[in-house]
Amino acid sequence: NKSEFGVIGLGVMGKSLSLNIAENGFNLSVYNRSEGDEANVVSDFLSKNESFQNISGYTNIEAFITSIEKPRKILMMIKAGAVVDAVINQLTPFLDTNDILIDGGNSYFLDTKRRHETLQKKDIHYIGCGISGGEEGARKGPSMMPGGNIDSYKLVAPILETISAKDKNNKPCCCFIANDGAGHFVKMIHNGIEYSEMQLLAELYGMMSLTMTNEAISEVFLNWNKTSLSSYLLEITAEILVAKEDDNYIIDTILDKAGNKGTGSWSSKLALEIGIPTTMMTSAVFARYLSSFKEKREFLSRRISSENSDQNIPNITILQHAYRFARIINHQQGFEIITEVAKENDWNINLSELSRIWTNGCIIRSELMQQISGLFKSKNDLFDDDFILNTLKSSETSIAELLKSAISNRVSLDTFWSAYNYWVSMTTRRLPANIIQAQRDYFGAHTYQKIDDNSSQFYHTNWTKNINSGL
Numbered sequence: 001n002k003s004e005f006g007v008i009g010l011g012v013m014g015k016s017l018s019l020n021i022a023e024n025g026f027n028l029s030v031y032n033r034s035e036g037d038e039a040n041v042v043s044d045f046l047s048k049n050e051s052f053q054n055i056s057g058y059t060n061i062e063a064f065i066t067s068i069e070k071p072r073k074i075l076m077m078i079k080a081g082a083v084v085d086a087v088i089n090q091l092t093p094f095l096d097t098n099d100i101l102i103d104g105g106n107s108y109f110l111d112t113k114r115r116h117e118t119l120q121k122k123d124i125h126y127i128g129c130g131i132s133g134g135e136e137g138a139r140k141g142p143s144m145m146p147g148g149n150i151d152s153y154k155l156v157a158p159i160l161e162t163i164s165a166k167d168k169n170n171k172p173c174c175c176f177i178a179n180d181g182a183g184h185f186v187k188m189i190h191n192g193i194e195y196s197e198m199q200l201l202a203e204l205y206g207m208m209s210l211t212m213t214n215e216a217i218s219e220v221f222l223n224w225n226k227t228s229l230s231s232y233l234l235e236i237t238a239e240i241l242v243a244k245e246d247d248n249y250i251i252d253t254i255l256d257k258a259g260n261k262g263t264g265s266w267s268s269k270l271a272l273e274i275g276i277p278t279t280m281m282t283s284a285v286f287a288r289y290l291s292s293f294k295e296k297r298e299f300l301s302r303r304i305s306s307e308n309s310d311q312n313i314p315n316i317t318i319l320q321h322a323y324r325f326a327r328i329i330n331h332q333q334g335f336e337i338i339t340e341v342a343k344e345n346d347w348n349i350n351l352s353e354l355s356r357i358w359t360n361g362c363i364i365r366s367e368l369m370q371q372i373s374g375l376f377k378s379k380n381d382l383f384d385d386d387f388i389l390n391t392l393k394s395s396e397t398s399i400a401e402l403l404k405s406a407i408s409n410r411v412s413l414d415t416f417w418s419a420y421n422y423w424v425s426m427t428t429r430r431l432p433a434n435i436i437q438a439q440r441d442y443f444g445a446h447t448y449q450k451i452d453d454n455s456s457q458f459y460h461t462n463w464t465k466n467i468n469s470g471l
């Protein structure tokens, strides 16, 4: 009896997905290499999960591959980067035409595009599938973002859609995103949005903890979680704040140095390259980097020791409105870069479907995502929606209050500031960019356009001659 599906890599995510697949009744082969620290991974996994009679384990790649029925459907759950190429090279000699290889890790989407092209020439189907939801999501139902080609997707859809999370109408949180690297691309931006959502909560905590206890902040977050602000990240942050070990709040014992695995900086780099101002995710990445300068911060904070704190923070309603404001801007920026990159790559990404599969299973699931999914049924841009614009407009004074208070309390709010600046610039008719253009033209003859000239003509001024010598 051959297996219907194969999983390569029994790390945290690979194990959980395997159990999810097996629990849903599919016969499954699992493979993990057997070297060094990983010597007993497969046998340990099998013996811990003896009740799953439909899982067979392998440490020999050829035996693993021959155990799967054709066309084979194999999911790789391995670390992004060169390892993926190495595993593909190791596998391909044993694969047959029409076999389907799925990369479920956080691979860079251009790598996925390249691998897709290479394997296509060998008639092997390649699916780059973003998977979100962490360990619990993988076990109980993640949000899945497969990209590749629609025909190969159709062959794996029955399995992927069964193991994925379900939305509020019980539809799978899994749908074909678009060709080649599109699935991994949207997962990367998902993570960029995730970075800002996490940072906003961290900044709120930083502000609120000036005057409030962990318990009190947690209670506020729990209350917000009963409103349209509800989200998975808000909920877990409320829980994190009150978790205790030996009578101590765990959060108070955690070193304030944030790590990362790269997807946030990839999103930011791409945004810089293509000229899309995803200012919030980029601020969130830099905020993590800045936090890691712990020793320098300690040293300087001793030298600067300031009493610049008025110990007054805005009331909870103001914080709530400011938070809502910043979250909308964050999502706007995320979907804006998706729209742009989809256009550039000829990917027909359905934003309503994409936001729908992000309403459950994934880390950025939220009530706002639910609303956005509805909105994208008739609109392509959050800023085309009157309700969104009115909400932003009416919350502007709240975020301004929060920022003023951050200044008087000397608290950094990188991501909230980015949200505010983006909104103000985006809604300002005339920005001081004319000065930049003039400066560029002055020192480098880079030319500029004129406000009263709608043609695409560029002008140059010989500035030194035109300077008013009355100075």
Ligand code: 6PG
Pocket: 106, 131, 132, 133, 134, 191, 194, 259, 260, 261, 262, 263, 264, 362, 363
């Ligand atoms: C998810 C997460 C996950 C990501 C971790 C770590 O959607 O389940 O985005 O894929 O790998 O959150 O990311 P960082 O280490 O970069 O914070």
